[in-house]
Amino acid sequence: MSEVVAVIDYGMGNLHSAGKALEKVASGQQIVITGDPDQVRAANRVVFPGVGAIRDCIAVLRETGLDRAILDVIAAGKPVLGICVGMQALMARSEENNGVDCLGVFGGQVTFFGELQNDTGGRLKVPHMGWNQVRQGMAHPMWAGIADNTRFYFVHSYCVTGLVDEEVAGRCDYGLSFAAAATRKNVFAVQFHPEKSADAGLTLLENFLRWQP
Amino acid sequence: MGLAKRIIPCLDVDAGRVVKGVQFVDIRDAGDPVEIAKRYNDAGADEITFLDITASHQERDTTLHIVERIASQVFIPLTVGGGVRTLEDIRNLLNAGADKVGINSAAVHNPEFVREAAERFGSQCIVVAIDAKKVSAESESNRWEIFTHGGRKPTGLDAVAWAKQMTDYGAGEILLTSMDRDGTKNGFDIALTRAIADAVPVPVIASGGVGNLQHLVDGVVQGGADAVLAASIFHFGEYSVQEAKQFMQAAGVEMRLG
Numbered sequence: 001m002s003e004v005v006a007v008i009d010y011g012m013g014n015l016h017s018a019g020k021a022l023e024k025v026a027s028g029q030q031i032v033i034t035g036d037p038d039q040v041r042a043a044n045r046v047v048f049p050g051v052g053a054i055r056d057c058i059a060v061l062r063e064t065g066l067d068r069a070i071l072d073v074i075a076a077g078k079p080v081l082g083i084c085v086g087m088q089a090l091m092a093r094s095e096e097n098n099g100v101d102c103l104g105v106f107g108g109q110v111t112f113f114g115e116l117q118n119d120t121g122g123r124l125k126v127p128h129m130g131w132n133q134v135r136q137g138m139a140h141p142m143w144a145g146i147a148d149n150t151r152f153y154f155v156h157s158y159c160v161t162g163l164v165d166e167e168v169a170g171r172c173d174y175g176l177s178f179a180a181a182a183t184r185k186n187v188f189a190v191q192f193h194p195e196k197s198a199d200a201g202l203t204l205l206e207n208f209l210r211w212q213p
Numbered sequence: 214m215g216l217a218k219r220i221i222p223c224l225d226v227d228a229g230r231v232v233k234g235v236q237f238v239d240i241r242d243a244g245d246p247v248e249i250a251k252r253y254n255d256a257g258a259d260e261i262t263f264l265d266i267t268a269s270h271q272e273r274d275t276t277l278h279i280v281e282r283i284a285s286q287v288f289i290p291l292t293v294g295g296g297v298r299t300l301e302d303i304r305n306l307l308n309a310g311a312d313k314v315g316i317n318s319a320a321v322h323n324p325e326f327v328r329e330a331a332e333r334f335g336s337q338c339i340v341v342a343i344d345a346k347k348v349s350a351e352s353e354s355n356r357w358e359i360f361t362h363g364g365r366k367p368t369g370l371d372a373v374a375w376a377k378q379m380t381d382y383g384a385g386e387i388l389l390t391s392m393d394r395d396g397t398k399n400g401f402d403i404a405l406t407r408a409i410a411d412a413v414p415v416p417v418i419a420s421g422g423v424g425n426l427q428h429l430v431d432g433v434v435q436g437g438a439d440a441v442l443a444a445s446i447f448h449f450g451e452y453s454v455q456e457a458k459q460f461m462q463a464a465g466v467e468m469r470l471g
Contacts, residue, residue, distance in 0.1 A: 024285075129439070132215060155290075
């Protein structure tokens, strides 16, 4: 039986890319895009992507029971990869949409970039969109073959702060320093889009498929 | 150290074929958007933009198939614009694998469409493309107006006010084309780029008029653009994307290299 990797589909955006990128780097694993909580629970590994507004995202997760499935998979010790809003949804709380309680896997907060200035006093554009450098906060199997300060593709207006240092796997600077990657035990979550980050992103996804936490 | 400026090659696609000739020397099929997208990806392009100029509605399905094929082989962001009029158009493109969708004349006809699109799909995937032309006389202070129909039809909309309105409505990025400069190879309209970049809180892509690598630098440094879009200088092999990036980096612009 080949391993099954579930990409959680909860109707929030472009899952095609994440699925296709995983298929590209998979070696024997079966990539399944699914919104069925039982299928998520049965998978060997789970990818939790997301785009759009956090309120809708959390609402759909709770309605469908996918929130419980994600927490169960995490509790079962299976590798879980959160991407973008998927990472944010794993935090305690987001200030988007007038404040939304999230899944609380991490204690971090999701905050708006706000009115930030660049080095010369100009206004920084939000969303933070494009290729920015990730400073790896720790040695980790997910960073295998990826040089420190490699650029990944970001697109987001809210970012994760307030994690304890041991959980910050990577940092990025954009007016402020925020968590570009968070990890605890069998969970790894990234604010950037590995499925859109060319070779570096594909390497990270390949690392995830091999990761034995 | 920080966010890099982006270089975005743009392809015109008609019924699934790249038109306005892309001339890579050793490419198997210069009309195949998938081949070309892969080539630009390998060359280090930061994103790819497709302008779908397909006239007939039936053939738009062809575009969706192309987007699907690209999205399964090219893992950098893909924007698709041209003829996007309904929420269904947007959903179809996103489901096919587009990361962002460009809205142009449909926004002029019905600005609320942009608001609905951003609310439904998120601002991050809604790019409003604006085609602007200078309408002020030399003696007056600069004023640009939005034009549709390839620059032929004036709308009476002030370009700066319009760009602001579109970001208020939820556009996550502005693709700004100077109709005066498009195709001239005389460089971006820097004053226009600067006026829009300073006016809106979201990233601005400068487009229209690139003839050499210094023009790219000027668009970013003088114009304040966050990204530069170019077609012919890359398509005809005058410069490679990598050469452009190295030139810009040498001029002090932060780029994604290597």
